[in-house]
Every structure is written in structure tokens, then in C-alpha cells.
Amino acid sequence: MIDHMGHFPAGDGIASSAAKLMIQLLKDGAWSKLSGAYRLAKPPYAETIPLAQALVAAAPERCVWGSDWPHVANHDAMPNIGALLDLLTMWLPDAVQRDAVLTTNAHRLYGF
Numbered sequence: 001m002i003d004h005m006g007h008f009p010a011g012d013g014i015a016s017s018a019a020k021l022m023i024q025l026l027k028d029g030a031w032s033k034l035s036g037a038y039r040l041a042k043p044p045y046a047e048t049i050p051l052a053q054a055l056v057a058a059a060p061e062r063c064v065w066g067s068d069w070p071h072v073a074n075h076d077a078m079p080n081i082g083a084l085l086d087l088l089t090m091w092l093p094d095a096v097q098r099d100a101v102l103t104t105n106a107h108r109l110y111g112f
Contacts, residue, residue: 001109002026004036004068005055010047014054026059031109034101035066037087038079045087052091060097064106 002025008018026032032055041047056063065088067081092098106112 001031001033003033003066004039005032005034005048005051007036007039010037010040010045010051014050019051019054023054023058026055026062029062030059031062031064032059033064033066034088034091035068037084038071038074038076039068043079043083045084046090048087049090052087056092056097056101060100061105061108063101064109065101 002022006018006022008016012018014020014023022030022032034052034055037045037048040051067084069081071078088098088102092101
């Protein structure tokens with residue numbers, strides 16, 4: 001499980017070596033937690049959209065969402081959870097994929 005979408009600056013873009021490596025790891029069987037947008041970009045977190053979409057495109061069945069609450073090791077202003085949750089419609093415009101990331105994928109991963 002790769003947390004926080006790799007935890008590298010989203011502004012580096014999906015052509016960065018870190019993003020390319022992470023995308024390949026997902027294609028090879030790794031999982032990604034779509035979380036921690038506030039760790040990767042500043043509000044409104046738009047820079048995270050291409051990265052999240054690339055991760056989902058690489059392995060939609062191995063992505064799960066997380067709120068990242070209680071935001072440990074965050075030394076900036078506390079993020080608005082509603083704003084982070086609102087990103088889901090931009091990260092995952094397809095309702096079926098969004099549902100899988102929020103439910104089915106987590107059920108498989110954690111054995112619910």
C-alpha cells in the first residue's frame with residue numbers, strides 16, 4: 001500500500017520519475033491510497049487531480065480512499081475534510097469507479 005498517493009509534490013506532474021515509478025508499481029500489483037491531498041498541494045488541491053486520475057487509470061481495482069484523519073505530522077493549517085472529500089468527484093468523475101474506490105476495493109483489500 002502506497003499511502004498519500006506517493007507523498008511527492010503533485011506539482012511535479014505525472015511525467016516526473018516518481019509518478020512514473022508509482023504508476024508502474026500499481027500496474028505491477030501495488031495498491032494506492034488516494035489520500036493526503038493537503039500533503040501534496042495547496043488548497044484547492046487542483047494539482048492532485050492528474051496524479052489521482054493517473055493512479056486510478058493504472059489500477060482502478062487497487063485504489064482506495066482515505067481521509068487521512070487525524071492528520072498526524074501536519075504542521076500546516078488543518079485541512080477541511082469536506083473539501084478533501086469533494087475532490088473525489090474530480091479525481092474519479094465516474095460514479096462506478098468512485099463507488100469501488102470507496103467500498104468494494106477496500107472490502108477486498110482489508111477482507112471485510
